[in-house]
Amino acid sequence: MKKKNTLGASLILAGALVVGAPIAAQAAPYPVPAPTPAGTVSIAPGATAPVSFTGFAANETVTFTLTGENASGATLASFVRFAVESIDTAKTSDGEGSVSVDVTLPADAVGTYTLTATGATSGISQTATLDTGVATGGQPGPGGLSPTGADDGSVLGILVGGGAFLLAGGTVVTAIAVRRRQVAQG
Numbered sequence: 001m002k003k004k005n006t007l008g009a010s011l012i013l014a015g016a017l018v019v020g021a022p023i024a025a026q027a028a029p030y031p032v033p034a035p036t037p038a039g040t041v042s043i044a045p046g047a048t049a050p051v052s053f054t055g056f057a058a059n060e061t062v063t064f065t066l067t068g069e070n071a072s073g074a075t076l077a078s079f080v081r082f083a084v085e086s087i088d089t090a091k092t093s094d095g096e097g098s099v100s101v102d103v104t105l106p107a108d109a110v111g112t113y114t115l116t117a118t119g120a121t122s123g124i125s126q127t128a129t130l131d132t133g134v135a136t137g138g139q140p141g142p143g144g145l146s147p148t149g150a151d152d153g154s155v156l157g158i159l160v161g162g163g164a165f166l167l168a169g170g171t172v173v174t175a176i177a178v179r180r181r182q183v184a185q186g
Contacts, residue, residue, distance in 0.1 A: 010170070010173075010174035010177065010178075040112075040128075040129045040130070040131045041115075041128055041129070041130050041131070042130075042131050042132075042133060043103060043105050043109075043130050043131070043132065044105075044132065044133065045105055045106065045107050045108060045109040045110070045132050045134060046104075046105065046106065046107035046109070047104070047105065048102055048103065048104040049102070049103055049130075050100050050101070050102050050103075051100065051101055051102075051103055051115055051128050051130070052098060052099070052100040053098070053099055053100070053117045053126050053128070054096075054097060054098045055097055055124060055126070056093040056097040056098075056099060056117075056119045056122055056124055057093065057097055057119060057121050057122045058093065058094070058095045058096065058097055059092055059093060059094070059095060060092065060093045060097070060119045060120060060121045060122060061090050061091075061092055061093075061119075061120040061121070062090065062091055062092070062093055062099045062117050062118065062119050062120070063088055063089070063090045063117070063118050063120065064088060064089050064090070064091065064101045064115060064116070064117050065086055065087070065088040065115070065116045065118070066086060066087050066088070066103065066113055066114070066115050066130075067086040067113065067114050067116075068086075068109070068111065068112065068113030068114060068130070069109070069110055069111055069113075089101065090120075093119075099117065101115075101117075103115060103130060105130070105132060109132045109134065110132055110134040111132060111134065112129055112130060112131050112132070113129070113130040113132070114127055114128075114129060114130070115127065115128045115129075115130055
């Protein structure tokens with residue numbers, strides 16, 4: 001009777017781990033970054049516009065990175081141009097955690113650019129999309145964006161595979177514990 005109780009309890013524990021681990025991972029209190037600039041910021045090619053972010057720590061160094069086609073021709077505030085497809089600069093947020101950067105796109109800017117602001121202390125990262133209003137010649141995916149990331153099927157496969165792995169591990173641990181107990185009893 002004792003062996004059956006131990007085995008049953010071990011199986012229940014293994015089952016709880018398989019079901020509870022994904023739930024516990026979803027329940028973690030991850031920090032939620034403050035909202036970025038509302039929607040997409042429109043900047044015409046060759047024009048300058050301020051882009052503001054909030055929610056950083058007071059007086060925190062925030063690094064801005066601009067990426068996009070011919071981003072090397074753009075400037076962030078009075079930053080120097082580089083021969084790469086992204087440029088960056090750093091500024092300090094004010095006492096309330098707000099920070100702004102003036103973005104000047106190159107005269108031949110097309111498509112969209114991404115401006116990412118990352119706090120050095122808080123680790124908060126926010127992104128704004130800058131739209132030139134000029135179409136690109138590429139082959140965008142649905143909604144004008146390149147296809148990236150994972151779909152629901154991939155995530156489900158990871159969860160099922162992880163659950164099976166945990167169940168197998170629980171079974172092995174339970175079998176070892178039962179076998180040791182049998183050897184110890186006689």
